[in-house]
Amino acid sequence: MEKSADKKLIADKIAAKSSRRGQNPAVFTCQKAGAVKTPKASILPYFIPMEGCPNACIFCEQKQISSHSESPAPERIAEDIEKLNYPHELAFYGGSFSMLPKEKQLYYLKAAAKGIAEGKISAIRISTRPDSIDEEELTFLWGNGVRTIELGIQSLDAEVLHTAGRFYDEKTVFASAKLVKEKGFSLGLQLMPGLPQANYEKDMTTAQKCLAIQPDFVRIYPTLVIAHTKLADMYRKGIYEPLTLAEAVCRCRDIAAVFMANDIPIIRMGLHNTQSLQEGLLAGPFDEAFGAFVYSALAAEHMKQLQALTKCQSITANKSYLPLLFGHKGCNQAWIKEHLPNGLHGSTELQPKCIATENSIFSEKDFLLQYIDKISTK
Numbered sequence: 001m002e003k004s005a006d007k008k009l010i011a012d013k014i015a016a017k018s019s020r021r022g023q024n025p026a027v028f029t030c031q032k033a034g035a036v037k038t039p040k041a042s043i044l045p046y047f048i049p050m051e052g053c054p055n056a057c058i059f060c061e062q063k064q065i066s067s068h069s070e071s072p073a074p075e076r077i078a079e080d081i082e083k084l085n086y087p088h089e090l091a092f093y094g095g096s097f098s099m100l101p102k103e104k105q106l107y108y109l110k111a112a113a114k115g116i117a118e119g120k121i122s123a124i125r126i127s128t129r130p131d132s133i134d135e136e137e138l139t140f141l142w143g144n145g146v147r148t149i150e151l152g153i154q155s156l157d158a159e160v161l162h163t164a165g166r167f168y169d170e171k172t173v174f175a176s177a178k179l180v181k182e183k184g185f186s187l188g189l190q191l192m193p194g195l196p197q198a199n200y201e202k203d204m205t206t207a208q209k210c211l212a213i214q215p216d217f218v219r220i221y222p223t224l225v226i227a228h229t230k231l232a233d234m235y236r237k238g239i240y241e242p243l244t245l246a247e248a249v250c251r252c253r254d255i256a257a258v259f260m261a262n263d264i265p266i267i268r269m270g271l272h273n274t275q276s277l278q279e280g281l282l283a284g285p286f287d288e289a290f291g292a293f294v295y296s297a298l299a300a301e302h303m304k305q306l307q308a309l310t311k312c313q314s315i316t317a318n319k320s321y322l323p324l325l326f327g328h329k330g331c332n333q334a335w336i337k338e339h340l341p342n343g344l345h346g347s348t349e350l351q352p353k354c355i356a357t358e359n360s361i362f363s364e365k366d367f368l369l370q371y372i373d374k375i376s377t378k
């Protein structure tokens, strides 16, 4: 009796919230539906630092961020491809590829052509700006082996974009994203929470608006202050204060929840740690395990939600989920100690990313649907 009442309690709350959002009530079962699909292509990456960019965005210093000060020579690309034992996707990052003159684009794309013919390169991916895409360019890219386009949109807020030195608007982003998808490319979006003029609401609104685009994946990079940028000047003059690590973790946790609840893979959270980044980093929420902190924070919310609904004294979880529930470097331990006097335990019986009390099971997907309702009414 108590068992079904407890289960019903959570199921009713989910159903009520889901129907408010105009969705089918979430199925109250332990399911894998919330698992994030992460593309697992091996990438052969090349950086073309700020090539093609019409101006330097205020936060950007690609040479410092990527540790690549020079663009690659086609001979080097060809040599690298020659050594590959299995197919890779070749990527050009760090600039505005589609804003390069056509001859320069061909200069790079041709370097991969032999690799494509030999089956060593499965496809090419590029990153570029949303205001540099049109039908003709997309036809050209497709014809030269590009299959994935990552658009650095950073924000969809007009004031934030303008201040960042990105002189396009939301309409441009939607139009170019639509074209990219219509032409059959895989579409990635890069977001940058914490820019000047941004706040929690604006960054969350950007994430929610991105759902209408239905990207195939996203990357989330909280704003850092890098030397030799306009943002560094603003920071020194006290005009800009970056997010603290804790603030950035919370903001990215909620942005991540929006995408995960909608089954949009997040393929990267936070910049890679490199020596040159360390040398150029003046301030901001950097941690080499930034993503681990974000997913730990989300796992903590998962437990908090179940505990608030059931008043349970202990939680059992799928064993593989335990490291995230305890949190990176044990960051959730204090909450567990205070709110789960009978502890957090592992089980091989439960499905991935599921947690349970004695009487109820709460999947990550069900949690995420509830959670994004909760944060949307914040």
Ligand code: SF4
Binding pocket: 050, 053, 055, 056, 057, 060, 061, 062, 094, 095, 096, 129, 152
């Ligand atoms: S953020 Fe992108 S578009 Fe802006 S300067 Fe850097 S590489 Fe160029």
